[in-house]
Amino acid sequence: MDFALPQDLVDYLAELDRFIAAEIKPLEAADDNIRFFDHRREHARTDWDNDGLPRPEWEALLKEARRRADDAGHLRFAWPAEYGGKGGSNLAMAVIREHLAAKGLGLHNDLQNEHSIVGNNPFIMMFREFATAEQDARDGAKLLAGEMFTAFGLTEPNHGSDATHMETRAVRQERDGQPGWLLNGEKMWTTGMHVATHVMVFARTAGADGDAKGITCFIVPADAPGVKIEEWLWTFNMPTDHPRVSFTEVWLPEDSYWGEVDRGLGLGQSFVHQNRIRQAASSLGAAVYCIEESVRYARERKPFGKPLSDNQAIQWPLVELATQAEMLRLLIRKTAWQMDQMDHKAVASQLSDKVSMCNYWANRLVCEAADRAMQVHGGIGYSRHKPFEHIYRHHRRYRITEGAEEIQMRKVAAFLFGYMGPRKAEFA
Structure with missing residues (x-):
């Protein structure tokens, strides 16, 4: 039994360290960007007068760091090769995530918003495994190009861990001769709604409360009529990008989901x-x-x-x-x-x-x-x-x-x- 890490992974950790020293640390030190990581961090990151959302300059800095990481071939390490990544394994990602977090706070890896030079994007693998060929043709390129950013709507005001008891419902409804769905409900902690283009909304479409089957994952445009951010939920660690969102009489075309109807869980x-x-x-x-x-x-x-x-x-x-x-x-x-x-x-x-x-x-x-x-x-x-x-x-x-x-x-x-x-x- 060999507990040694594969040599190529050890070499890659060293490559990441060199990249951080050459590209990320200088960016972190420029223009007083250190304010986002020193004792001023919470105030520097938070736009207190704009619902406690992240300040634009903070998110712009994160975006620039990710751009540099992407140009260097690191950001998409875990993505499947057919999606432009390196097919990084779960083991490699676990080792890398520990390695980066053990360095402490910094622009290389800030877990408050899942920012990292080696990106964690579970949507990619999820989409590859569950999307149909038609869904891949429709959304795949936009998702990979970053033109489609999806928030995640599972938890509700009255239901957290008991997700199969969700109250959000979608029923079939035809409009102007077109088949579709009528969606109603509320979701909590739909992180990233201030920049999202779409929301993954899990809704019951069949079955009874508590059934694992009968839940469908709808892909709802964030600007669709009836989608409303009700409040931004301030948390123990600010800034916040976690809102409560309501969906009132939101009509969606028939194919507005990922995976299969009733098997979205x-x-x-x-x-x-x-x-x-x-x-x-x-x-x-x-x-x-x-x-x-x-x-x-x-x-x-x-x-x-x-x-x-x-x-x-x-x-x-x-x-x-x-x-x-x-x-x-x-x-x-x-x-x-x-x-x-x-x-x-x-x-x-x-x-x-x-x-x-x-x-x-x-x-x-x-x-x-x-x-x-x-x-x-x-x-x-x-x-x-x-x-x-x-x-x-x-x-x-x-x-x-x-x-x-x-x-x-x-x-x-x-x-x-x-x-x-x-x-x-x-x-x-």
Whole structure:
């Protein structure tokens, strides 16, 4: 059994480091762009008088960094080769995400809005796996060219983790002799609506509440009549691009969906499984950053005339965190590798529990590591002059989004006790 990373991946990490040093760090240092990452970061990023949305200059900087990364061949690393990418594996993406997050805050990788020089775009794989030939011909080129940006509308004001109980409905309706659908409902946390051209709206089209079947994924133009942003939801970590959106009597042509009618939930599962394993790797990287910064500070700080690191009260909590990080790294990489060994659609039924283990534990670990880093650093750790409060505030949401940790544990239990997954036959 060989735990060594493939040499080509090790070489690629070094290539990314050289690119960051040559292209991204100079851009980060120019024109006081460091204000987006130092103690001024939350204010610099947030247009407080415009619903708390991201400031245009902040998003323009991110766009320029992505352009440079794309020109260098990094941004689309994970995209399938037929879509202009390098076909990066789940294992490679997990290693890269950890590597970049472990560098701390910076223009190379800012997880508050999923910005990275190696892009995380789960829509691409989802579209490839579920879109029909007709849907690919209609939307594929626009999606790949960045001309079609889709927000994700699954959660609702009254339904979060219980997505199969959603109240959003779509019924067939003909208009002017054309077959179509009439859509009504509300969605929460439809991130990116301020720049989206379309919204993926999951709506019940058949079946009863709680049924997995009977949900369809509609592709709704963001400017369609009846689509309205009701409010921008301010969060623990600002700026916000997360609105509550209503869909009132929105009429859509018959073919305004991805995948199949009544089988849209699979698209949502595809999205979250890709996101969960990559999110876990990023949380691990951020946790490692907090641990390592705490170790360095404890060695340098000398209260009462001796290094802070001499005290076991400082050592032992960091030992616990470092041990968890080592174990978690192995689980994440093994799970990502296993994902690469099976059909993309099989992950939900065969490996979903391991993905959930990685996700909920990593998101919990990074919060603990950030909190410990604040404690080790004392007053300066609590201040915004250190990045730990930002890391905590950002990663705290991951314990809720993409499935709350209770939902993740519930999934693990379902597989463990054979209510679903590979062991179901064993307990039948």
